[in-house]
Amino acid sequence: MTALVTATDLRRGYEIKQGWFRPPAHLQAVGGVSFALEAGKTLAVVGESGCGKSTLARLVTLIEKPSAGTLMLDGVDAVNPPASAVKTLRRTVQIVFQNPYGSLNPRKRVGHILEEPLIINTRLSKQDRRAQALDMMAKVGLRPEQYGRYPHMFSGGQRQRIAIARALMLRPKLLVADEPVSALDMSVQAQVLNLLVDLQRELGLAYLFISHDLAVVRHIAEDVMIMYLGIVVEHGPKERIFARSLHPYTQALLDATPGLGRKRQRIVPKGELPSPLDPPKGCVFSTRCPYVTDLCRTQRPLLRPLDGRLVACHYAERFLEVQAA
Amino acid sequence: MPLLEIENLSVEFPSQNGMVRAVDGVNITLEKGEVLGIVGESGSGKSVGMLALMGLVPYPGRVRADKLLFEGRNLQTLSDRERCALTGKDVAMIFQEPTTSLNPSFTIGYQLAETLHVHEGMDRKAARRRVIELLEQVGIPAPESRLSAYPHQLSGGMNQRVMIAMAIACNPKLLIADEPTTALDVTIQAQILDLLLSLQRDRGMALILITHNMGVVSDTTERVAVMYAGQIMEQRPTQSLFASPQHPYTAALLAARPEAGDGGRLATIPGVVPGLHDRPPGCLFSPRCIHATPLAEKVRPDLRPWMDGLIRCHYPLGDPTRDERIAADGGGASILKRESVS
Numbered sequence: 001m002t003a004l005v006t007a008t009d010l011r012r013g014y015e016i017k018q019g020w021f022r023p024p025a026h027l028q029a030v031g032g033v034s035f036a037l038e039a040g041k042t043l044a045v046v047g048e049s050g051c052g053k054s055t056l057a058r059l060v061t062l063i064e065k066p067s068a069g070t071l072m073l074d075g076v077d078a079v080n081p082p083a084s085a086v087k088t089l090r091r092t093v094q095i096v097f098q099n100p101y102g103s104l105n106p107r108k109r110v111g112h113i114l115e116e117p118l119i120i121n122t123r124l125s126k127q128d129r130r131a132q133a134l135d136m137m138a139k140v141g142l143r144p145e146q147y148g149r150y151p152h153m154f155s156g157g158q159r160q161r162i163a164i165a166r167a168l169m170l171r172p173k174l175l176v177a178d179e180p181v182s183a184l185d186m187s188v189q190a191q192v193l194n195l196l197v198d199l200q201r202e203l204g205l206a207y208l209f210i211s212h213d214l215a216v217v218r219h220i221a222e223d224v225m226i227m228y229l230g231i232v233v234e235h236g237p238k239e240r241i242f243a244r245s246l247h248p249y250t251q252a253l254l255d256a257t258p259g260l261g262r263k264r265q266r267i268v269p270k271g272e273l274p275s276p277l278d279p280p281k282g283c284v285f286s287t288r289c290p291y292v293t294d295l296c297r298t299q300r301p302l303l304r305p306l307d308g309r310l311v312a313c314h315y316a317e318r319f320l321e322v323q324a325a
Numbered sequence: 326m327p328l329l330e331i332e333n334l335s336v337e338f339p340s341q342n343g344m345v346r347a348v349d350g351v352n353i354t355l356e357k358g359e360v361l362g363i364v365g366e367s368g369s370g371k372s373v374g375m376l377a378l379m380g381l382v383p384y385p386g387r388v389r390a391d392k393l394l395f396e397g398r399n400l401q402t403l404s405d406r407e408r409c410a411l412t413g414k415d416v417a418m419i420f421q422e423p424t425t426s427l428n429p430s431f432t433i434g435y436q437l438a439e440t441l442h443v444h445e446g447m448d449r450k451a452a453r454r455r456v457i458e459l460l461e462q463v464g465i466p467a468p469e470s471r472l473s474a475y476p477h478q479l480s481g482g483m484n485q486r487v488m489i490a491m492a493i494a495c496n497p498k499l500l501i502a503d504e505p506t507t508a509l510d511v512t513i514q515a516q517i518l519d520l521l522l523s524l525q526r527d528r529g530m531a532l533i534l535i536t537h538n539m540g541v542v543s544d545t546t547e548r549v550a551v552m553y554a555g556q557i558m559e560q561r562p563t564q565s566l567f568a569s570p571q572h573p574y575t576a577a578l579l580a581a582r583p584e585a586g587d588g589g590r591l592a593t594i595p596g597v598v599p600g601l602h603d604r605p606p607g608c609l610f611s612p613r614c615i616h617a618t619p620l621a622e623k624v625r626p627d628l629r630p631w632m633d634g635l636i637r638c639h640y641p642l643g644d645p646t647r648d649e650r651i652a653a654d655g656g657g658a659s660i661l662k663r664e665s666v667s
Contacts, residue, residue, distance in 0.1 A: 048510035155597045156367075185366040185598065186537060190581035190591040197590065212511060215540070219583035219591070256515035259540020259584055268515045271466070272482055 002075065003036035004173055004206045005060065010034070010069035012055055016277065025277045029055040031230040032069070037223075039173060040200065042207040044221035044238075046214060046253065050273050052230035053210045057178045060208055061095045074173055091121060094167035098179035100159035104151040110137075110162055111147040117169045132169065139202075140165045140195060157188035161195065168199065176208045181216060193220060214257045218242055226250050229276055229284040236309020244323045246306060246316040249285045283314070291315060328499060328531050329355040329378075332392035336370070336377045339385050345601040347386075348374045349555040352628060352635070357498070358529040360522070362546035362563065364536060364578075366598055370555035371535050375501050379418055380408050395499070414444040417492035421504035423484035427476040433487045434472030440494045459490040463520060482513035486520070493524055500525070503535045518545055539582055543567050548634075551575050554599050554609040561634030571631060571641040574610045608639065616640055618654035 010033045015024040030052040037043045045053045058064045059071065062078060071078040074092050076085045097103040104113060114133040118124055124132070134144055140161040151159055160180060167175055177196070181189045197220065199205060211217050217224060218238060225235040226249065234247040245251045252269045269288035280286050286296040295314055303312040307320055336348040348370040355361055365371040377388045380400065393400045395416065403411065412418075420426040428436060437459065438452040447455065453472070460468035463486040476484055485505060492500055502521060506514035522545060525532045534546055542549055543563060550560040551572065559572040570576040579585060580592035596613040599605065607625055611617040621639050628637045639654075640647045 048512060157597065186539065186578055187366060187581055187594040188597065190583070190593045193583065194590050194593060213583075214511075215582065215584045252512055256511040257540065258514075258518075258538060258544045259582070268519065269512050272480055272513065273510075 003072075004039045004074055005035075005037040005208070006070075006072040007036075007060070008034050008070045010056070010059055010066050010071060012052075012059055012064065013067045027276050028230050028279070029276070030059065030066075033225075033227075033232055034069075035223075035225060035235065037174070037206050037208065039206050040204045041223070042200070042209050042221045043223045043225060044209045044211060044217040045225050045227060046211060046217055047227035048212060048253075048273065050229070050276060051227040053227055054178055055230075056227075057095065057176045057208065057210050060174070061093050061176050062090060063095075087121070091170045092172055093174040093176065094170065094172040095176040095178060096160070096163050096167050096180050099183050100156055100163050101183070103163055104159055104166075106151050109148050109150055110142075110154075113151070113162060114166055114169055117166065121170055133165075136165045136169055139168075139199065141191075155188070156184050157191055160184060160192050164192075164195065164199070168203070168205075171203075172205070174206045174208065176210070178210045179212070180209075182211065182213060189216075196220065214253060215259065226253065229273065229279055231284050232303055232310070232312065233285065234309060234311045235303070236311075240307065240309045244307070244320070246309070246311045246319045246323075247285075247313045248289045248291055248319075251319075252288075283312075326397050327354045328357045328359075328396060329353065330392050330394040331378065331390060334374060334377060334388070334390040334393065336373050336382055337387045337389070339387075340601070342602055344387075346604075347555055347601070348377065350628065351552075351555075351557055353550065353557075353560075355499070355531050355533065358525070358531055359548065360525060360532045360534065360546045362534045362536065362542040362549040363552060364539060364542050364549060365552035366537060368554070368598055368600070369552040371552050372503050374552075375418070375503060375533065375535060379412055379416065379501070410444070413440055414495040415497055416499045416501070417495070417497040418501040418503065419485075419488050419492050419505050421507055423481060423488045423508065424476060426488060427484055429476055432473050432475055433479070434474075437487070437491055437494065440491055444495045455494070456490075459494055460487075462493075462524075463487075463490045464516070465490075482509055482517065485509060485513075485517055489517070489520065489524075493528070493530075496528060497530060499531045499533070501533045501535070504537070505534070506541065507536070507538075514541075521545075539578065540584065551578070554604060556609055556637060557628060557635065558610065558638070559634065559636050560628075561632065561636075565633055569643060571634075571636050571643050572610075572638050573614050573616050573640075573642065576642060577613075608637075616651060618651055620654045 010030060012030040014027045014029060016027050017024050033056060035043060045056060047053045059066050066079060073089060076089055078089055081089050111133055114136060115129045118129045118132065134147060137144065142161055181192050184192060200207060209221055221238055224238050224241050226233050228249050234241060234250045241250060245254055256268060271288050274280055274287050282298045283296040283301050286292045301312045301314045303310045306316050331351060331353040334348060334351040335346060337344045337346050351374050363371045376382050382388050390401065434456055437456045441447045441452040441455055457468045460471060465471055465483060465486050506517050509517060521532060524530060536542060546563050549563050549566050551558045553574050559575050570579055577594045581594060583591060594613050599609060605612050607622040611621045626637050626639050628635050631641050632643060640651055
């Protein structure tokens with residue numbers, strides 16, 4: 001089966017001005033990310049702030065163009081699309097943002113928010129649009145009488161339902177969810193996660209699920225991709241990675257996530273994320289890694305297959321031996 | 326004598342529809358050197374309760390309590406001057422957003438030294454030495470060079486360390502941390518929690534950790550109070566609370582964590598937290614509780630001793646006579662009614 005989304009060596013850099021006389025600095029927000037995602041599956045992108053996961057989301061949703069690399073969406077080249085495919089391409093991928101308080105226009109009624117994508121992209125009549133909006137509201141668990149209400153009349157969980165409904169109005173095949181539950185209360189988080197799972201089953205959606213919360217990721221995703229400073233450090237099936245993580249950064253993330261039930265020998269990485277303007281020369285994690293050697297500081301490890309996943313660490317075999325023993 | 330004794334604390338705010346109770350009948354006792362977690366969703370009153378303790382509830386909020394004692398001193402009758410001498414010295418607080426709670430127009434060195442001037446009467450040189458020492462303690466590299474930095478020049482994690490340094494500057498007996506790690510990345514969160522716990526151990530300081538994250542609570546605290554809509558629903562030692570929750574709300578919260586799921590559907594709590602104006606007359610959790618009976622919907626339960634802690638529920642989960650009593654109070658019918666609503 002061909003994948004719905006195929007990204008190959010996707011890159012995005014920015015020029016940062018540093019003043020009148022200094023040359024602009026180059027910031028590599030996403031540095032060579034490759035993945036494939038099939039319909040009905042979920043790929044989770046995990047990492048801390050500044051690791052490039054949101055930039056990746058913007059690339060995949062066609063909000064920004066990659067500086068290099070290729071992106072195929074549903075068999076169409078999304079970087080330089082043929083003129084005939086531009087419009088349909090936008091409809092195949094939609095996004096749900098993190099903060100439902102910021103992503104809904106407070107001056108529009110729910111009905112209008114949901115119908116706007118249809119007004120722009122289709123020639124449906126008013127009645128048809130309304131019928132589709134009500135249909136979608138029922139799907140995400142909103143009541144028909146809420147059609148005419150404004151966003152401020154809803155709680156955070158309900159607003160996120162509206163945002164999800166809006167994203168699904170054009171029947172996309174891929175939904176990019178950028179931290180969809182991290183702004184929600186505990187008891188509501190589970191409701192929205194269940195909704196996402198149900199919708200995926202019903203509509204055969206593929207999810208690119210961006211999160212920093214490994215507990216949520218373990219629940220919802222099939223594949224996990226862990227990013228650090230714009231680079232993928234480990235990528236593979238969820239079971240493999242959660243059972244045996246082979247990159248020290250993944251291990252640190254797992255140890256640091258409270259309540260995952262891992263014994264806390266706690267390899268807490270030292271210090272903080274280095275500036276993305278001046279990334280370490282060797283391995284990106286070398287400034288904080290507890291196992292760092294001279295090799296790590298000088299040579300950047302490549303992403304390579306090992307034990308059923310991809311990992312970018314010079315010493316991944318050793319972790320495999322230790323954890324297998 | 327316990328370090329902190331709070332009995333029947335309530336905080337009210339006037340509104341167009343009468344008084345609104347943000348905190349309702351909260352009891353907390355804290356011993357020296359103890360770590361207490363307060364968990365709750367947004368709007369549960371966990372932050373406002375602690376602001377009341379610090380005397381920081383803004384006008385027109387009204388704080389009332391039968392007892393509000395810190396080391397036996399009544400906090401309600403303190404004069405402004407006494408209050409000023411107490412807060413920041415014996416009781417200190419860390420807020421959620423480090424970048425917004427520091428003053429952007431002063432250097433962190435100045436802001437840290439201010440505490441020492443006010444409470445310890447240190448001169449400039451002594452304060453500077455102590456500030457460097459404090460920054461070192463909270464794990465800020467090259468502290469001397471950071472003294473002249475402004476908050477916007479530091480990362481969120483670093484700013485939170487500065488806040489912690491400020492809070493522990495005068496060796497407080499009680500540190501209240503209000504969501505100290507919510508704005509931070511997980512690896513930084515782990516560093517900050519480790520730091521708070523090591524400070525608490527080394528100095529015998531009591532720590533109240535306010536959070537909405539069950540994982541943080543289970544990893545760091547000795548005792549937990551679970552708050553819902555302004556009331557404490559359950560308060561018990563952390564281990565036994567997680568092993569056998571007694572309040573249906575606690576049990577539902579624990580079951581709804583993605584950690585608890587096995588990949589299938591997560592257990593959910595139907596409905597939403599009641600707002601300030603639509604509080605039910607009976608048990609506050611009754612509209613969302615799968616066990617609620619007509620009695621629970623009419624009569625608000627009191628916070629009472631139960632097993633190794635306190636609970637506010639008519640039918641604690643560990644009660645052997647529970648099923649009979651729910652049946653006797655006509656529990657089954659109300660469940661059907663609720664399902665037709667949701």
